[in-house]
Amino acid sequence: MVNFIIRRLLLAGLVLITVLTLSFTLTRLSGDVAISMAGPGASPEDVETIRAAYGLNRPLPVQFLAWVADAASGDLGRSYLYHAPVADLIKARLPITLCLGVTGLSIALLVALPLGIVAAMHEGSILDRAIMLIAVIGQAMPSFWLGLTLVILFGLRLQWLPLSGVETWQGYILPGVVLAFSAIPALMRLTRSGMVDALASDYIRTARAKGLSLARIVLRHALRNAAMPVVAIAAVQLGFMLGGSIVIEAVFSLNGVGYLAWESIAKNDFPVVQSVVLFLAVIYIALTVLADIMNGLLDPRLRIA
């Protein structure tokens, strides 16, 4: 088991280094940032001063290593736009994005688990088909458009919920629902197929023969076995959701990490952009490693991989 965890962590480290290199290269695609920072009327001397001040006159590999070394010690550099440490900017906005992600995932699980279980219990029936239709519809829904539509309906027409912002907890409901939509299809399909397999297995037949109640069979026996892959996918989905929240934060004007990234991309503030890419990649890699190790602990057969 220890070997499995070490191998998994080594792989995670390699993946992280690759993603880091990529995100660093990406942000250098725009050409000479010192010229755009100095503004249109700047003299060549001004540009040179800015280059020296931000260390942009060093060779790229040196800049990269310096950035990685700083990032490892928690220093993500300074924003060109806000003139503040990037780590502080992200820290200030993280609660909103995390709240949104957790709300979205909770709503997704609350919808997907019961529907997936019901669909599996009535496999092949009209009810099953109708429930799986929800998955197909969810997959085809453009999230930003769903967001705008819900704002018009619940914010403007019915006036039940705020149009934007998260001054009150009600502000998280609509963005959470929209974010949940992106995860519901996958979670529902997986719950359903896991439950179908579990319900057809020998131990369920034994439980039935013992005369246990249906609720007890489904919840205590079948669900426990079907839940494992769902938990693993839920962790991965949370990673995707944090990355995908950029669109939803833009629709609902939530000042989270995604909004920060969007703003920084539009204004060429590349220390922020590469840090957010790094940050999201670290969260995603950590979540997948955690899910793998958890699965490895629960199911020894997986440790060989």
Place this chain on the structure above:
Amino acid sequence: MSLQRYSALLGLCIVGSAVIIAILAPYITPQDPFLQNLDGRMLPPFWFDDSVPSHPLGTDQLGRDYLSRMIYGARISLLIGTLVVICSGLIGSTLGVLGGYFGGRIDTVVMFLITCRLAIPLILVALTVVAFVGSSLTVVILTLGLLLWERFAVVARTTTMQVRNLDYVAAADAAGASIRHILLREILPNIAHHLVVVATLEMALAILLEAALSFLGLGVPSPLPSWGLMISEAKDYMYFSPWVIMIPGVALFVLVLGINLLGDGLRDWLGARRDV
């Protein structure tokens, strides 16, 4: 006819009509989609009493005919969906077949690339590339094409592993066929039906992603009539005239739904794996 057949047929009809509309766009649009008319801005569509017969779906904030822009928008969505899938399909299938057939070190590298790709925040990186390289149709297509290959790779890899040990591959090998022949003539035709199903899913995803990028202002550049960009440009008017975002949004939803239904139908018909 079963329910599944109906939904596959519905998907085929939706995708078929979208393709026909997109191809015939220059001949069926009532007006030039770029022609502005500042005297006729925000005209309502036909279901309102004060609509104008010459603009069945009304006009946008610059007085451009909405129906014409919608028709050309179908063209952009389908063009992006098709080209992205060709690009990502080539990358993903190549990697997957190589990893699945050779195994060992090569497979480890392929698996590593797939893991790296999954760790990259998709929308964020796509936005960054488009912002820093410059927004154009080509950049959007290449960016998405270079990012959306991982499902092709995963499916090509698993299915190649299953076919690799079958008798006809061993027979070709024994007959002295080259590796190139085995991969292209023996393996690829026998996993192609799985890849076609992935292609429909990825095409739907590419169309949704393009719309999201354009909505965020970093996708297809204005004044091109992308449905996502139309929603983005009209959203300041949505509180008073909700139809400006309803029309392109519903079109986007219906097209993507159609592609997914067609994909599900193909999966059943071709007997592809249910879990791809």
